[in-house]
Amino acid sequence: MELSYQIIILSILMSGMVTGFITFRMHGMRLAPHFAALIAAFIATLGGVVTGNIWVLYAAVLLQFAAVISAFTQTWAVLKYNFQTAPSYAPHLALIALIPVLAIVSVI
Numbered sequence: 313m314e315l316s317y318q319i320i321i322l323s324i325l326m327s328g329m330v331t332g333f334i335t336f337r338m339h340g341m342r343l344a345p346h347f348a349a350l351i352a353a354f355i356a357t358l359g360g361v362v363t364g365n366i367w368v369l370y371a372a373v374l375l376q377f378a379a380v381i382s383a384f385t386q387t388w389a390v391l392k393y394n395f396q397t398a399p400s401y402a403p404h405l406a407l408i409a410l411i412p413v414l415a416i417v418s419v420i
Contacts, residue, residue, distance in 0.1 A: 317418035318361050318369060321376060324410055325354040328379075331404040338400060342390070346382040353379040373415045383408045 329350055336343045353375035360369035387401050 314418050314420075315361060315364070315369075317414045318357055318372070321411055321414050321418070322354070322357045322361060324407060324414070325350060325357060325376070325379070328404060328407050328411075329354060331407060332383075335401060335404050343386050346379065346386040349375065349379040349382040370419075373419060376411050376415045380408055380411050 329347075332343065332347055332350055336347050353372065356368065356372035356375045359365075360372040383405060387405065390401065
């Protein structure tokens with residue numbers, strides 16, 4: 313497994329927690345499952361990078377995918393029914409959308 317991609321993902325997750333927290337505070341508790349998945353993915357990725365344990369890194373990749381899936385499933389209702397607030401989600405969703413590509417490349 314290539315650790316450099318996991319380090320990039322770690323920085324994206326950290327930035328995602330900041331942009332996600334801002335969005336989370338603006339729009340209430342609807343994003344709580346996504347925020348929890350984001351924090352879990354960050355902790356697992358950090359643990360995997362620090363320890364170098366391949367199994368922890370594989371678990372981190374699964375949690376990274378869970379964070380991405382939860383981002384889009386949690387914001388779907390807002391994007392579908394309340395399009396006026398959709399631009400506030402755009403920076404966070406764009407940032408989170410980078411994770412699957414880097415996660416797949418890190419595993420290959």
